Amino acid sequence: xxxxxxxxxxxxxxxxxxxxxxxxxxxxxxxxxxxxxxxxxxxxxxxxxxxxxxxxxxxxxxxxxxxxxxxxxxxxxxxxxxxxxxxxxxxxxxxxxxxxxxxxxxxxxxxxxxxxxxxxxxxxxxxxxxxxxxxxxxxxxxxxxxxxxxxxxxxxxxxxxxxxxxxxxxxxxxxxxxxxxxxxxxxxxxxxxxxxxxxxxxxxxxxxxxxxxxxxxxxxxxxxxxxxxxxxxxxxxxxxxxxxxxxxxxxxxxxxxxxxxxxxxxxxxxxxxxxxxxxxxxxxxxxxxxxxxxxxxxxxxxxxxxxxxxxxxxxxxxxxxxxxxxxxxxxxxxxxxxxxxxxxxxxxxxxxxxxxxxxxxxxxxxxxxxxxxxxxxxxxxxxxxxxxxxxxxxxxxxxxxxxxxxxxxxxxxxxxxxxxxxxxxxxxxxxxxxxxxxxxxxxxxxxxxxxxxxxxxxxxxxxxxxxxxxxxxxxxxxxxxxxxxxxxxxxxxxxxxxxxxx
Numbered sequence: 481x482x483x484x485x486x487x488x489x490x491x492x493x494x495x496x497x498x499x500x501x502x503x504x505x506x507x508x509x510x511x512x513x514x515x516x517x518x519x520x521x522x523x524x525x526x527x528x529x530x531x532x533x534x535x536x537x538x539x540x541x542x543x544x545x546x547x548x549x550x551x552x553x554x555x556x557x558x559x560x561x562x563x564x565x566x567x568x569x570x571x572x573x574x575x576x577x578x579x580x581x582x583x584x585x586x587x588x589x590x591x592x593x594x595x596x597x598x599x600x601x602x603x604x605x606x607x608x609x610x611x612x613x614x615x616x617x618x619x620x621x622x623x624x625x626x627x628x629x630x631x632x633x634x635x636x637x638x639x640x641x642x643x644x645x646x647x648x649x650x651x652x653x654x655x656x657x658x659x660x661x662x663x664x665x666x667x668x669x670x671x672x673x674x675x676x677x678x679x680x681x682x683x684x685x686x687x688x689x690x691x692x693x694x695x696x697x698x699x700x701x702x703x704x705x706x707x708x709x710x711x712x713x714x715x716x717x718x719x720x721x722x723x724x725x726x727x728x729x730x731x732x733x734x735x736x737x738x739x740x741x742x743x744x745x746x747x748x749x750x751x752x753x754x755x756x757x758x759x760x761x762x763x764x765x766x767x768x769x770x771x772x773x774x775x776x777x778x779x780x781x782x783x784x785x786x787x788x789x790x791x792x793x794x795x796x797x798x799x800x801x802x803x804x805x806x807x808x809x810x811x812x813x814x815x816x817x818x819x820x821x822x823x824x825x826x827x828x829x830x831x832x833x834x835x836x837x838x839x840x841x842x843x844x845x846x847x848x849x850x851x852x853x854x855x856x857x858x859x860x861x862x863x864x865x866x867x868x869x870x871x872x873x874x875x876x877x878x879x880x881x882x883x884x885x886x887x888x889x890x891x892x893x894x895x896x897x898x899x900x901x902x903x904x905x906x907x908x909x910x911x912x913x914x915x916x917x918x919x920x921x922x923x924x925x926x927x928x929x930x931x932x933x934x935x936x937x938x939x940x941x942x943x944x945x946x947x948x949x950x951x952x953x954x955x956x957x958x959x960x961x962x963x964x965x966x967x968x969x970x971x972x973x974x975x976x977x978x979x980x981x982x
Contacts, residue, residue, distance in 0.1 A: 482822070483821060484822055484823055486505040489503055490502055491532060493967065499973075501966075502961065507885075508846065508850050509847050509962070509963075510846060510885065511853065511855070511885045512857075512886045513525055513526060513854070513886075514858070514859060514888050514896045515888070515891060515957075516858055518946055523947060524889065524977035525959075527979065528981055529854055530556050530854075531981055533852065535560050538822070538825050538852065539779060539783060539822055539825075540824050540827060541784050541786075541827065543786060543831075544785065544801070544829075545828075545830035546789055546830065547791055549787075550568060550785060550789075553566065557783065562781075565782050566782075567773055568786075569786045569787065569788075570765075571760075572761075574772075576773075577766055577773055578768060578769050579766055580597055580644060581771050582807070584642070590638075598633060600803060600806055602622075602629055603802070604799050606622070608753060608802070609749070624742075624746045625750055627735075628735065631727055631735075634723055635678065635731075636651070638681040638685065638720055639676075639677040640680070647677075651673050653673070655747070656731060656732060657736065681724060681727070682724065685718070685720050688718055688720060689718060756796045757796075761788075765788075765800070779815060788801060790830070790833045798834065805836070808826075809842045817850060821850060822850065823852050824850065825854060828855050828856070830856065830857060831856055832863055832865070832866040835866050840878050846882075860893070860896050886899075887958070887959050888957055888960075889941075889957045890941065890943070890956070892942055894938065897938035901937060901941075903972070906932050907935045911931045912927070913926070936958060936974075944974075948979075954979070955978075956975070957974075957977065958972060958973070958975075959972065959975050
């Protein structure tokens with residue numbers, strides 16, 4: 481298998497012999513691109529990096545926000561000889577990814593399946609919540625949704641030995657309420673998805689208990705002097721019996737007795753997300769049983785593109801892409817670099833749509849698993865609005881700190897321009913001054929003072945070239961690279977990208 485050297489040059493900025501190349505090592509340390517509308521971030525630095533990554537044999541995952549991105553990547557792959565490596569998940573396409581079926585493959589225990597499915601679903605649900613309300617900062621709501629998720633999944637695993645979006649949704653919709661009888665005629669409520677699942681689960685557990693009891697000797701049975709001792713022994717020896725006891729308590733006491741307002745918020749947070757997954761084309765692509773691709777395909781050089789642009793499919797498109805992104809990130813973290821060291825990129829234009837709570841943690845270790853993240857967004861405020869909550873500034877700062885290369889295109893956003901200016905830093909210079917006195921006598925004094933000022937002022941970012949015919953297809957940007965000073969002994973440089981690279 482081909483070996484990938486981290487010191488392989490990808491880009492060379494300028495002709496100076498003192499300028500060092502930007503390498504695969506820099507790529508896997510992460511890239512953040514800022515640029516206002518029409519600044520050329522997608523057609524300039526974005527296009528350049530995409531083409532170079534493809535030319536160097538990277539695999540990758542592409543998330544889409546705009547409707548033209550699939551065609552854009554088809555063009556990139558065709559022009560770089562990688563069109564046979566492109567896998568597109570889209571309505572009417574030939575590829576499907578049943579994520580719950582994928583999570584079940586290779587797991588030897590129901591506990592492992594439940595844990596992975598739980599973490600995946602709650603990551604997507606939290607990413608989709610409106611952060612601006614501050615609700616996500618309240619641990620009660622997160623814990624309540626987590627508990628509901630966990631118990632419904634456990635019920636599915638005991639009753640049906642599988643988890644599906646359809647089962648989860650139907651069970652949550654029919655959970656027992658304070659009134660367990662039909663208000664119209666006083667008769668017990670008709671059988672529903674929850675009752676069916678509970679009955680099936682209890683039957684399975686009771687059969688397990690019967691088999692266990694039959695396997696005991698008379699001496700062992702004699703130890704059960706009373707019902708309490710017997711029940712304690714059952715719970716101790718049969719994990720599903722213990723779990724069933726917890727499910728009974730949760731559904732018929734804890735959750736059932738919640739106030740109607742609290743309960744409705746918790747149920748809606750869960751079921752609203754599941755409802756979106758149950759509608760086509762999403763259901764057919766991610767929930768219906770088709771599984772003819774997997775995240776690990778990227779390790780063989782495949783480029784997976786999810787063509788459910790947020791601008792067209794809105795929350796549904798975003799949720800599905802965040803879901804696949806999280807599963808992909810977990811898969812990449814599990815890879816064995818000694819067996820396969822191919823770099824893989826994670827690409828997101830308008831990246832504010834696709835952030836989730838584990839991104840900063842993933843980026844902290846992305847270099848060790850050879851993941852070259854490239855996020856493009858207009859400005860810092862896009863991230864703050866997306867992350868939200870009372871500590872959004874800290875979250876954004878923490879996240880951006882994990883992306884070592886930052887590229888700043890023309891921008892009218894003051895905060896983003898200040899960040900670029902702050903990263904480049906200050907410089908010292910001598911400022912001469914003179915004073916003249918013409919009173920009784922003429923006198924003049926000259927002096928030189930040492931001053932400190934920004935190397936690049938924030939306002940300089942506003943006027944950089946944005947490409948197009950009037951600029952000869954040239955897009956200007958300031959690039960800042962953490963670590964080695966690649967640019968004639970400096971960590972930053974004003975560079976130009978060619979929009980006509982292909």
